[in-house]
Amino acid sequence: MTTSEGRGLSPWLQDRLFRGVLGALLLLPYSWRVPLCGWLMSRLVAPLAGYRRRVRENLAKVLPDLPEAEVRRLERAVPDNVGRTLIEIYSGAEFVARCTASAPTGPGLAALDAAHAAGRPVILVTGHFGNYDASRAALIARGYNIGALYRPMSNPFFNDHYVRAISRIGTPLFARGRRGMAEMVKFLRGGGMLGLLMDQWMQTGARLQFFGQDALTALSAADLALKYDALVVPTYGVRRADGLTFDIVVEAPIEHGDPAVMTQAMNDSLERLTRAHPEQWFWIHRRWKDIPEWWQDPLA
Structure with missing residues (x-):
């Protein structure tokens, strides 16, 4: 975990907290746990971790003319997709069944x-x-x-x-x-x-x-x-x-x-x-970091 709510905690304790939430979610039916994990990531984790701010900053950099209402939607929808992805990966055969349905x-x-x-x-x-x-x-x-x-x-x-x-x-x-x-x-x-x-x-x-x-x-x-x-x-x-x-x-x-x-x-x-x-890409990534002065183009 790299979210701000985990700062100051030992790696072991961070993992224990994550395992507790994960274990509770996995007790729920698949059709409940996936949207719930998305909601938790969007409404609770994202504001604390700075994900909403990073989504907004990335959008302002590459899509500056995006309407404000769409920016606000993506601030919520992008972390929701991240949360869904996380719990799906831990859902094993249930997730695979959804991937192979078509x-x-x-x-x-x-x-x-x-x-x-x-x-x-x-x-x-x-x-x-x-x-x-x-x-x-x-x-x-x-x-x-x-x-x-x-x-x-x-x-x-x-x-x-x-x-x-x-x-x-x-x-x-x-x-x-x-x-x-x-x-x-x-x-x-x-x-x-x-x-x-x-x-x-x-x-x-x-x-x-x-x-x-x-x-x-x-x-x-x-x-x-x-x-x-x-x-x-x-x-x-x-x-x-x-x-x-x-x-x-x-x-x-x-x-x-x-x-x-x-x-x-x-x-x-x-x-x-x-x-x-646009809501399905991980806009929380730092995809457009400043290029350092010492950087050398591998194609040069």
């Missing part, structure tokens, strides 16, 4: 089937949108061998049960770091499909555009694709109006070429979807 759709499905049949590596790129694990769950159910790269949590007590939770959705999982990267590359070279989140600020990334603003973005997905001849396919779990189920969207593969051009196409894909469903 078949995936989109122009990239045929390419995924062909790559799977041929044993060709695939990189499934997505962002912190809707529920970013929904597409992984749905495509695993389709018979694909999908691994995922994740960033370990700073709180080791929280990280332990978080990894167990995402493992129930599917494995293998690869932790960021030297060992995890080596295992990930071996998996990819063996014809696996790898899920990557591509929408966080990376100080070693390239200066690309997201919503018309500079956003340092990792080129890793494109670099891996070019090195191992992997297909790059954007996939998303778009939350439906009922708040509980998803449309699993598989976009057309991104054409191989210059790594920056490929990665910009990934940013553009996520931006299009976010413009259509």
